[in-house]
Amino acid sequence: MLRFDFYSPEQEITLPLYDQKSVRVFIKRDDLIHPYISGNKWRKLKHPLQQAQHDKKTKLVTFGGAWSNHLLATACAGATFGFQTHAFVRGEAVSNTVLTLCNMFGMTLQFVDRTSYKNKQALFDQHFGYDEAAFFIDEGGYGASGVLGCSEMVAELTGNYDHIFCASGTGTTAAGILRGIQLQKLDSKLHGVPVLKSGEFIREEIARLGVSGSAEMALHTAYHFGGYAKTKPELIEFVKQFTRDTGILIEPTYTGKLFYALHDLLRNDQIDAGSRLLVVHTGGLTGLLGMLDKFSSTAEQ
Incomplete structure (x- = not known):
């Protein structure tokens, strides 16, 4: 736990x-x-992280924009609790302070065009469908687990x-x-x-x-x-x-x-x-x- x-x-x-x-x-x-794991970001991440740990997943895969608080929270949470982290970032490749912090916490950033970004499950399946260590977390922690938190x-x-x-x-x-x-x-x-x-x-x-x-x-x-x-x-x-x-x-x-x-x-x-x-x-x-x-x-x- x-x-x-x-x-x-x-x-x-x-x-x-x-x-x-x-x-x-x-x-x-x-x-x-x-x-960094601030506010409702922690509340929405808590139960997905517990589920990932229970399922013996070691890699958190999530989604967000270039200034996403959720990406930064996930990156920091991954470093804190021993997960690798990977983010699909919406739009063209950019560099900014938030993404730099994500990198510092060990997050791998993959920029994707806005059309591809719309189907997040397809992105996950394409790049991590055969990776048994990967765990899907929706953009912003959206979902029933986030509601519970x-x-x-x-x-x-x-x-x-x-x-x-x-x-x-x-x-x-x-x-x-x-x-x-x-x-x-x-x-x-x-x-x-x-x-x-x-x-x-x-x-x-x-x-x-x-x-x-x-x-x-x-x-x-x-x-x-x-x-x-x-x-x-x-x-x-x-x-x-x-x-x-x-x-x-x-x-x-x-x-x-x-x-x-x-x-x-x-x-x-x-x-x-x-x-x-x-x-x-x-x-x-x-x-x-x-x-x-x-x-x-x-x-x-």
Whole structure:
């Protein structure tokens, strides 16, 4: 059994907006789990890694883009727990900080064109179909094992919350939290903030992942800022201000959009006064490395 002790407290933060709207806001600090096997990345990798170990597999094969937090988490987890790692990277060959870190942790990178990348199982079968040591992990840790890992977060909670907020990409994390709420028989309402356009697809993904009840969750689909990894100046300024005001680092791809949505809902009185809110910080902070130019500013003279 893999042993991995980690730290993920529930931390209350106070801001004038929260006082004005008479709400209490807590953050589930999954970003503190590990510098690289961070946030929901660890939760989605935990059970696949345990399965790989049980099946005596020694090579993890996974998928992601050139700035993928998942690739970096898998590379680090492989080095930590004694697996070889191989990644199919979407698009033309590039070099960047995240991929360099993946290399440092021992991951082999194989760039594939975007058309071939669409069929991940075919890629795995073509290159590793006869390799009995190879173990398939889907992009971003998507799948039932990822749902199970994310559901376990809810059992850790020490407080009672009226609302739980999370960012949504593939729907795995939201599905896991929803399953956890159901298993723990909580009255908490789940709020998902899709970071892609047309985010209603998250409900379908949750159902596809075998979790019922997505019709009862709230999906706030207006906060994608143009699509996945897209930003606008107002989002960048929000991320900078939130980080200054709280001392908690967030980034524009996931957690920035999540907290922006929460603040906008509060400003528009969409959350009842007296509510206790939990916001899940899903980590992924190395994603900032691909956006540093958006945060540069001239030093004050």
